[in-house]
Amino acid sequence: KDCAAKAVxxxxxxxxxxxxxxxxxxxxxxxxxxxxxxxxxxxTEELCTPPADVLxxxxxxxxxxPRPDAPTGVISSMIYTxxxxxxxxxxxRLDMGSAAAQLFADMVRDVFxxxxxxxxxxxxxxxxxxxxxxxxxxxxxxxxxLAVLQPRFDAxxxxxLVEQYRITHLHMVPTMFVRLLRLPEEVKxxxxxxxxxxxxxxxxxxxxxxxxxxxxxxxxxxHEYYGATETGIATFHTSEEALRKPGTVGRPPPGGTVRIxxxxxxxxxxxxxxxxxxxxxxxxxxxxxxxxxxxxxxxxDGLVTLGDVGYLDEDGYLFICDRARDMVIxxxxxxxxAEIEAALLAMPGVRDCAxxxxxxxxxGEKLCAHIEPDSAARLDAAEVEAFLRGRLADFKVxxxxxxxxxxxxxxxxxxxxxxxxxxxxVNAGRRI
Numbered sequence: 001k002d003c004a005a006k007a008v009x010x011x012x013x014x015x016x017x018x019x020x021x022x023x024x025x026x027x028x029x030x031x032x033x034x035x036x037x038x039x040x041x042x043x044t045e046e047l048c049t050p051p052a053d054v055l056x057x058x059x060x061x062x063x064x065x066p067r068p069d070a071p072t073g074v075i076s077s078m079i080y081t082x083x084x085x086x087x088x089x090x091x092x093r094l095d096m097g098s099a100a101a102q103l104f105a106d107m108v109r110d111v112f113x114x115x116x117x118x119x120x121x122x123x124x125x126x127x128x129x130x131x132x133x134x135x136x137x138x139x140x141x142x143x144x145x146l147a148v149l150q151p152r153f154d155a156x157x158x159x160x161l162v163e164q165y166r167i168t169h170l171h172m173v174p175t176m177f178v179r180l181l182r183l184p185e186e187v188k189x190x191x192x193x194x195x196x197x198x199x200x201x202x203x204x205x206x207x208x209x210x211x212x213x214x215x216x217x218x219x220x221x222x223h224e225y226y227g228a229t230e231t232g233i234a235t236f237h238t239s240e241e242a243l244r245k246p247g248t249v250g251r252p253p254p255g256g257t258v259r260i261x262x263x264x265x266x267x268x269x270x271x272x273x274x275x276x277x278x279x280x281x282x283x284x285x286x287x288x289x290x291x292x293x294x295x296x297x298x299x300x301d302g303l304v305t306l307g308d309v310g311y312l313d314e315d316g317y318l319f320i321c322d323r324a325r326d327m328v329i330x331x332x333x334x335x336x337x338a339e340i341e342a343a344l345l346a347m348p349g350v351r352d353c354a355x356x357x358x359x360x361x362x363x364g365e366k367l368c369a370h371i372e373p374d375s376a377a378r379l380d381a382a383e384v385e386a387f388l389r390g391r392l393a394d395f396k397v398x399x400x401x402x403x404x405x406x407x408x409x410x411x412x413x414x415x416x417x418x419x420x421x422x423x424x425x426v427n428a429g430r431r432i
Contacts, residue, residue: 120145
């Protein structure tokens with residue numbers, strides 16, 4: 001509805017969900033669900049077959065004569081943001097000319113490790129409606145490579161697929177690394193991963209110990225980028241840089257700019273924490289579909305912010321502290337939940353966690369942690385507090401700790417922190 005679609009295509013098995021949601025006047029064209037998808041999920045044969053009373057995509061195509069000439073212009077798309085901090089927004093590029101297309105090709109080569117002269121065999125580990133997995137899979141196929149779709153991420157299954165298909169390239173997120181590292185040692189040793197040449201990750205902060213453990217296991221094939229649907233790749237670094245600069249998300253590529261701004265709007269020097277603004281020269285500008293004012297709100301001096309807080313070191317490497325809107329102010333002290341989350345993930349028995357601020361009469365906000373334990377773990381709040389006190393300053397130890405059988409997640413694996421946070425603020429009469 002938001003994108004004002006002129007038509008919608010859907011596999012037959014999705015009709016029960018897609019059909020009732022269709023806006024009036026928009027035609028829905030149905031494609032039989034391929035047997036590979038039916039087997040992967042699995043889906044019954046009845047659901048895979050289009051009903052008799054629907055419009056078929058194949059019928060529509062046969063109604064039009066072949067085009068004698070290739071279409072002009074650059075084909076583009078409008079990917080939606082993940083909606084981590086609000087409703088998803090459609091990112092619409094304003095100019096996708098040939099220069100921008102070449103910039104994309106260079107970025108894919110330098111950051112994703114995908115180029116015409118390389119053999120590319122990949123497993124798509126994330127949802128295809130997210131920009132990075134989508135782009136990674138499409139570029140691999142365009143280069144004549146192999147793309148194996150993993151319907152849902154499973155750590156050991158990924159290792160099996162790497163060995164079976166001699167996978168060379170992967171795009172991942174840190175949560176996947178954590179789950180891989182928690183596999184039993186005999187499982188890790190069971191599979192031949194020597195074919196891996198290029199593993200790139202992004203989308204969320206990666207704890208330093210997790211990054212180092214993955215490099216120790218898979219070798220110096222781990223690369224990291226920082227960016228978003230809006231900006232493309234803003235910074236990048238290799239395994240060697242990760243070991244030399246623990247915690248960094250890298251430096252901007254040629255033509256890229258990263259600046260740190262303080263609350264007064266002034267550019268901050270190296271080492272000082274502020275809001276991160278960035279842009280890559282030549283990258284096509286964008287707007288949010290139907291929300292031009294939101295695009296203007298995030299711009300400054302030709303750069304844009306993703307709402308993250310961090311600093312540059314003296315060598316120009318970027319370090320991210322947290323999202324600006326996730327920062328907790330308790331008794332006038334700024335606290336970045338990502339630091340506490342990284343410490344919690346190092347605790348045996350903690351599968352995943354989310355830390356955020358909740359109302360406190362005395363301090364304004366206090367830290368709250370929601371923890372998803374491993375299935376066999378038996379944790380209590382006192383154990384968690386004792387573990388953290390040996391690693392963090394006292395004011396960074398959460399005052400409220402809750403345990404969840406399963407934390408709410410988006411399909412990309414990101415924890416839906418807003419859903420956890422909102423109930424605490426319903427009767428507070430304020431939002432911060």
